[in-house]
Amino acid sequence: MRIPVLRRRRVPEYEGIAGAARLDRRTKNLTKRLQPGDIAVIDHVDLDRVAAEALVACRPAAVVNASASISGRYPNLGPEIIVAAGIPLLDSVGQGVIGRLPEGEWVHIEDDILYRGDRPVAVGTMLDKESVRAAMEEARAGLSTQIEAFAENTLKYIREERDLLLDGVGVPTIRTAMDGRQVLIVVRGYHYREDIAALRPYIREYRPVMIGVDGGADALIEAGYKPHIIIGDLDSVSDEALRCGAEIVVHAYRDGRAPGMERLDELGLEGIPFPATGTSEDIAMLLADDKGANLIVAVGTHATLVEFLDKGREGMASTFLTRLRVGGKLVDAKGVSRLYRSRISTTSLLVMCLAALITIAVTIRVSPLGQAYYHVFKAQWDSLVFWLQGIFS
Structure with a gap:
């Protein structure tokens, strides 16, 4: 009786850049399963900094974007980060590419063309440092239009949320005491790992109330801390973080819908809805301010106008107004670490x-x-x- 010999599947050899295709229209979902050497296929207009840093951390062989990585509306920060990391970025290949490629299919890129086997699937433009720099210069010229739109969104948010902003109407009751205490709010955003590491002496001495905004809860656990509160729509936080024993506040729509509550029901956990039209990091700050925190330290949040625009949604107007609302209580993590170290x-x-x-x-x-x-x-x-x-x- 002949024993069959099991052979490893041979990977096709092609010229250019090759790898298994991993596809998702939501970049943050794709990075959860993207492996080093894969080719990331995304559909992300104006690729932002957070998404780009998450992609770079996965070390893909290349990134293929169905949409324009730089549309010209404003100088977004993502493409520059990917190109600087030495990762090829094939841009504007068309919306149909995700539907034409199965997950895990071996593909390769050659001469600005994405191939599946020997068959061309999509054609785009390979971005390099020079082309990104030129596109960014053009985008800066159109920044005034985005500022006007930003101002209109800000006025709209004031009309919708004036009771919450001015009087705290709608802020839920929670168990965690914050009155007179310092609060650390962690968002899995810009340089959050470095900021948490720099804040270790501060956390050890002051023992602030720690709030993880969605994936920020995982960031705290990764750093060795347990969050007291998890707040957000719960679309980018792990089940392990939700089960850590923290109090959970679910960001809900103004009409009361809260998709995150369905996930908690499946896990057998309880949550407190917080209806608001702003972003999750905004309502975390409003919650801390309303409950009497005397200092709010922010990790990974947005601070500049370009960062607001780089987030790519109208809700950034709420971020601007929330910072006006909390006023002198809000301190960026980098400032706290520098001041704290300078004491001795x-x-x-x-x-x-x-x-x-x-x-x-x-x-x-x-x-x-x-x-x-x-x-x-x-x-x-x-x-x-x-x-x-x-x-x-």
């Missing part, structure tokens, strides 16, 4: 310890009581040395 340096601490030891030694030397303790200690030490010599002699 490592060199100063060593000098203080050395001075204290010298003071103790001088006191023992000159005081009668110190002399008595010194002779007692010396006698005990001599006895210990004599005992050890007896063992080894």
Whole structure:
């Protein structure tokens, strides 16, 4: 009886860039299963910085975008990050590419063409540093139009949420006490890992209430902390984080719909709905402010106008107004880490310890009581040395 020999599946060899295709119209869903060496196929107009950093962290062989990575509306930050990381970016290949490729199919890129086997699937434009720089310059010229739209969205948000912004109407009741305490809000955004690492001394001393905004809860757990509250629509937080025992506040629509509650029901967990039209990081700040926090430290959140626009949705107007609402309570994590470290340096601490030891030694030397303790200690030490010599002699 012949025993069949199992052979490994041979990977086709092509010129250019090759890999297994991983496809998803939502970039943050794709990065959950994207492996090093795969080719990421996305549909992301104006690729933003957070999505680009998540893609770069997965180390794909290339990124193929069905839409324009830089539409020209504003100078978005994502394409520059991908190109700077040395990852090829094939741009504007057309909306139909995702429907024409099955998940995991071996594809390759050659001369701005995406192939499935020997058959061309889509044609795009390979972006490099020069083309990205030129597109960014053109986008900066059209920034004024986006600022006008941003202002209109801001006025619209004021009309819809003036009761929440001005009087705190609609903020839910929670168990976690924040009155008079400091609150750390973590969003899995810009440089969140570095910021959390820099804040370790601050967290150790002040023990703030920790709020994870969606995936920010996983970021806290990854850093070795347990969030007190998880807040968001729960579309990018893991089941393990939701089960960590934190109080869960679900971001709901103004009409009461809360898709995140369905997920909690499936997991057998309870949540508190918070209806609001802003972003999840905004309602986290409003919650902390309403419950009496005396300082709000933000990790990974948006701070500049370009970052607001780079998020790519009208809700960024709420971010602008929320920061006006919380006022002087809000501090960026980078500022806290710099101020905290400046209070006492490592060199100063060593000098203080050395001075204290010298003071103790001088006191023992000159005081009668110190002399008595010194002779007692010396006698005990001599006895210990004599005992050890007896063992080894």
